[in-house]
Amino acid sequence: MGCMMASKGTFKPGLFNIGLNIEKKLSSHYLNITRKKLMYDLGIAPIYIKPAIRNLVAFILFHMDLGRKRARLMLEQLIVDYPDDLNSLADLIYVYKEMGREKDAGKYKMQLDSYKDNPLCQARSILGQANALTYDWADDHNKTPKAFLKESWRILSMGDNQTEQVIKATTLIVEAYKVLKTIPETAHEKKINEKEKAVERFEKGIEKLNELNCSKEEILTWEHKLAIAHGRMETWRNRNDDCTDNRIQNFLKSLEGHSHVIDSLISVKNLEEPLKMYLAKSCIFFAQLYTTRRFSKPCIDHLSENLKKKIENLESLVDKAMELWPDGNTILIRYGRMKSSKKQFLEAIRSYNKSIELLPDKDINWFAYASRRDAYYDYSKELIAKKCYKGNIDEYLRLAYKDAEICLQSRCTQFCLLKMVEICFERARPNRHRDIKFYCQNKDFVYEALEILHETLKKRDINKDARIYALLGKYYPFISEYRKSLESIKMALELNKWSGKYPQSFSYLSMSFICFYDESKDRNLLSEFRYMLKEAKKRQCDKWVTDALKIINTNFPEMLSDLIENMIEWDARGCEDIVNEILQSGFSVRDDMRERFKMKLQEGNNQESDINGPAEIQVLETSESFEYDFFVLYSEKDKEWVNFMLRPQLEKYDDVINFRGCFPSRDFQPGERKLDSMSKAIDKSRKLLIILTPNNCQNKWIKLFSDVCILSMIKSKAKDKVVIPIIRESCEIPDSLQSNDPIDFTKKNDWDRLRMALTVNMDSTFELETKMSALRLRYFDPDEEEK
Structure with missing residues (x-):
């Protein structure tokens, strides 16, 4: 960036110039939690990064309700302590301009101009921007397209549509489209872009510090941050299903970065507290990163001898981290997550408990509560899978539910919402047998899970998250809402392009079709199910089709016969592969169906003229009525x-x-x-x-x-x-x-x-x-x- 990056434009100091997503005006509650966490970090951080943290705190205050005065005062004090901090000067100029105080802004502009060409000031400013970009901001939107749509329909449905009503409703629709355009394709891509910017700035800033022969301690501090940035970018690439060389390179660079910090500090005697903390964090991050990631053997074989040696001695690195910083909540949480990845859940829970005892604040130590929630839930799932019901599964689920509530009160992220949904569903004690009897002991938890899922849809751009629709399709049958289950699963399959990301979805789709058909006797459902089977075949999801046919044959053979008749009658040629599979699988079908099928293929296919009867649809009466x-x-x-x-x-x-x-x-x-x-x-x-x-x-x-x-x-x-x-x-x-x-x-x-x-x-x-x-x-x- 800056002078060092002339090809990419002039360097601009200040956090208002790097496109943080905080600009969408997040809730003051969420921003206050982040501020509290930063203030905690400020207390234990080395002097080199204190200006970057303080500047980010002021930036957050600026976006909070009634926080602009506090932001201004904090930036003014920061400039007194560090008069050459470019980010603070640029941010204070921005604040004064927003307040209409052009004279004060001009005074600090002169101070900024006197330092802006200083290479050291530029390097530290770039590193401060990189540090800000490593944070993950919330993706919630207070106004969603769906809310605008519903309000417009409510207005149009009020009665005779006068011009004023039409204008108001139309304005809402246009606003909905504007909101839709401002939401990126996926949150993951947005996060990856931010982490790429952070890595770029870290590398440029560290390169300049080396050119200026700055202290080894300051450079190592930022190199540790760079290794974390590489690790976070690899994490977001993983969540985005990215298995390319980009992700592997981020993984290797993160390992190498932490390894470099370890090699530089581990032999130093009488380390200062901040550097001792960073050495401990690099040790535990290195161990956790390698333990929790799964890469192919050829990738691991290309590691340097130094990295291989550290991997062979992971336990000693973990012991070293615990020795250097035994009361560090970061060390305790990462240690616990390592144990969880090895399915040593009880040991992980003990580590999380110690972290929470040392730092009980649910906002600052939110990650410990979230990690303990996951450990309780995963342990209960393991006991269920092993049918070890002596392990007091209900108690572990209750504790997971309690921690999930704490997480939702603190940071109500989409992941927290979906984890609470899964916990609620398990607490409902659903029937886990491979039959179609959707039964659970406590439907109240199913209703709670569905309520949370719909709340999640309101917080996100509608029709974007296939996972939410897959869960809706899974849970609806337990309250006998089979039609809603079918539509939700169809939506999930369409959204993820039938990729097989949710392998159980098609089984739930089949079971919902069976239950719905058994309940309603609506023969139009056979045509709909026929379409889904054909789509699965078309997209080469043969196993889904085979499993669906087995489920029907096992639970409702009468429906299988009706389905074959429907295929033969309306689309014998299009369903030829499916019918042949049924006839060759030994399923119980009438002998005359084989002959009818052969005859139909010879005759050619008749076309279905009417699949669904007219639906009772609400008709809006507008200024010019249309049928x-x-x-x-x-x-x-x-x-x-x-x-x-x-x-x-x-x-x-x-x-x-x-x-x-x-x-x-x-x-x-x-x-x-x-x-x-x-x-x-x-x-x-x-x-x-x-x-x-x-x-x-x-x-x-x-x-x-x-x-x-x-x-x-x-x-x-x-x-x-x-x-x-x-x-x-x-x-x-x-x-x-x-x-x-x-x-x-x-x-x-x-x-x-x-x-x-x-x-x-x-x-x-x-x-x-x-x-x-x-x-x-x-x-x-x-x-x-x-x-």
Whole structure:
């Protein structure tokens, strides 16, 4: 950075210039917890990094409610103690400008200019920025797209839609889209980017300190921090399922960094307290990092002889750490986590207990409570797996639940919420046999788990976290909510692209289908289940299909017979592999089915004309009433995706947000000319959805119908009619749709944006083109088209 990084721009001191995510205005509660932890660290930190910590504390105070005055006073005192600290000067200038005190800002600007070219000041400023970037900030958002959507629907449902109501509802939708755009693709990628910036700054700052021949102690302090930064980046790459060389390199650099600190300090006699602390931390971090990570043997074989020697003597490193800093809560926690990774849970719990006794503050020592929670829970799970019920499982789960509550009161992270969900589910004592009887002893804990999951969805961007939907699908059957379970698991599978990240999900999907079918006797469920089996086969998840068929054959053979009949009747060719697998697996099926299947294959497949009957959907009365919110144009080959994925996401999303769609297979009158039916449907529909796949784009009739539909929309007098292309599979977009921004489902299943686009029902006088532009959806102006 700075002069040392001319190719990347001029170096800018100050924490307001490095893009910390704290700018999104986190809750004062969370910021206060971080401040308390930093103040604790400040008390035991060496003098070299005290300015960096104090500056970060002031930066946090600035973002807290009523904390700006305290931040200013702290920065002023910091500059008195360290007049050449560039970050403090830059941050104080920023604070004064925010307060409108330009004269005071100018005074400190002169002081900053007098030091900004000093190489040592630059190096320490860069290191202070790197230190700030190593911290993990919360990802919660007070306002979510879902909240905006629900509020807009509530307004539109109040009665006759006056212009004011439509304006207010539309504004909420546009705000929802803006929030959606500000949320990064994944929190993991954001964390990795921050850690990459931290590593870059640490390396540049340390390089400059070496050039300036600074003290060995100061350089080693920052090298220890750099090793931790590499370890944290490897951790976030691991959470992001990154198994590439990037992650391995971070792992090796972290090991090498801690090894260098150990080699430099371990032979020094009479170490000062701060350096003794860092030597102890490097010893325990090295041991824990190697113990808890799992890499391939070739990776380990390429380690240097020095690293291999330390790995062979891990226990001695751990003993050295405990000897140097026996009352250090960091050492005790890391020691405990090492023991937990070796499944020595009781010893780990004793280590966590000692850490909490020494530092009982749940905010400062939150990590100890969280680690003890995990140890209690993992130990109870191990006892359950071994069927060792003498180990007082309920007591360990109760203690895990108690620590989980403490964690939620302190730092309510997504991981804490999901861990509490798992603990609640285990406390419900579910039936763990491999049958479909969803039974548990205490449903109250299941309800609590579901409540937390829905709360988690509110705190996160909707439709992004597959794990949450997988858990919802797992827990819903225990309260007999089978339909919700099916939709949740389907959502989880779509979000993680059927990657197999949650291997039990398809089994729960199968069991929920069985229970739902047994309860409702709804034969439409067979077509839906047939679609899911075909999708699994298509995505080469053969084992999922085999396991699902075994579950059905074991628990409900009557449904298996009905399923085969459904496949033979409606899609024998598409389900040929699945039917052959059933017939060859020795399952009990009627002999006549084999002959019928062969005959059907010879005849060719009949097409299913109507899968689901009309649903009872809430219809919004707007200023210009339409019978349908949207009309869907799609190829017959994409019908199952439309019926079983798109329709539930739009027509049956939840109790508040739902739409009325017009589907040709369901809503067209038999015997009527298709072009006439489409013309009528478009007149009755507010939006037109066109599903784009290779099947669709290559079909000359679909192209013709598409052109007719678009022309009808253009000629329509309704100003809020919009054509929305939905790219389901990669294909060449037709010329008639080139001017429309599509919703691309090949990159992500962006149901949120689709719902927002469908919800925008605006009066023609209300900045129509501006609002449509905010949603990146092209508005067709008939006059413009004629020109």
